[in-house]
Amino acid sequence: MSSLCYINGNFVPAEQASIPAMDRGFLFGDGVYEVVAVMDGLLLEFERHAARLARSLAEIGIANPLPRERLLEVCRELIRRSALREGSIYLQITRGADTKRDFAFPKGVEPTVMMFTAEKVLSVNPLADSGVRVASVPDLRWARRDIKSVSLLAQVLAKQAAQSSGAFEALMVDAQGVVTEGSSSSALLVNDADEIVVRPLSNDILPGCTRAAVLALAAERNMKVVERTFTLQECMQAREVILTSALHFVLPVIAIDDQPVAGGKPGPVCAALRTLYLRHAMATAL
Numbered sequence: 001m002s003s004l005c006y007i008n009g010n011f012v013p014a015e016q017a018s019i020p021a022m023d024r025g026f027l028f029g030d031g032v033y034e035v036v037a038v039m040d041g042l043l044l045e046f047e048r049h050a051a052r053l054a055r056s057l058a059e060i061g062i063a064n065p066l067p068r069e070r071l072l073e074v075c076r077e078l079i080r081r082s083a084l085r086e087g088s089i090y091l092q093i094t095r096g097a098d099t100k101r102d103f104a105f106p107k108g109v110e111p112t113v114m115m116f117t118a119e120k121v122l123s124v125n126p127l128a129d130s131g132v133r134v135a136s137v138p139d140l141r142w143a144r145r146d147i148k149s150v151s152l153l154a155q156v157l158a159k160q161a162a163q164s165s166g167a168f169e170a171l172m173v174d175a176q177g178v179v180t181e182g183s184s185s186s187a188l189l190v191n192d193a194d195e196i197v198v199r200p201l202s203n204d205i206l207p208g209c210t211r212a213a214v215l216a217l218a219a220e221r222n223m224k225v226v227e228r229t230f231t232l233q234e235c236m237q238a239r240e241v242i243l244t245s246a247l248h249f250v251l252p253v254i255a256i257d258d259q260p261v262a263g264g265k266p267g268p269v270c271a272a273l274r275t276l277y278l279r280h281a282m283a284t285a286l
């Protein structure tokens, strides 16, 4: 089944979907987005994604056209119409299409809502067994990374640099050598004291939904979680380095910049967190 699109109230095949050229998402990257995993035709971590969407919109002053109930309704309708069993729903809301290209917010313009389904096997992921290689890159982004903005040029360049060097993901690092996050994932490490170390939430990183779920599960199991910043150097010496994201769930890192980390193989904490996360995500799926 090809991708099904929802645009401003209408369901259309992705090939026929279009947005006005004057849309501010296109002109300015003036919008926000979410990606929600679908398994067994159900939405994973829906509440966290709905809450983050509402927050991102509020932070940039767009009235939310998809409050929780409406969002759930449209997502379910997309799943039903496309018969999606496993994959994702992407959703993007921009400030809308204007007739002029004025930087300041236009008056009387309705937000553009665009969503689409994508089929993808999520339940089986060979990367969870093999582990992934990452490449460090400078974090070139703006100062409000907590907003899930569609302005993703820095992440596009980061991912491209990583993939050009044969790595799966880019690990973004600030000028002081401190890790922020992956280009499309949150980063965690496990140290020799068996602590799960994770950068605290701030404007410097996206509040990852998978990160939040994994940390809550770890705390429930009395695993020690320490929220503090950590350096690339610490990752090189860590017992485990872990990435989390909505579509890859929890993945082990086995090399950074072609240097093996964590003994060059996936570790037990990552495997345990992945299992816990999947069980929780399926049990709470809507």
Ligand code: PMP
Binding pocket: 035, 181, 182, 183, 184, 185, 186, 206, 207, 208, 209, 210, 211, 244, 245, 246, 247
């Ligand atoms: N950080 C960044 C920069 C991301 O783009 C993503 C994925 N959207 C994440 C972290 C992971 O967030 P989530 O677990 O909500 O997918």
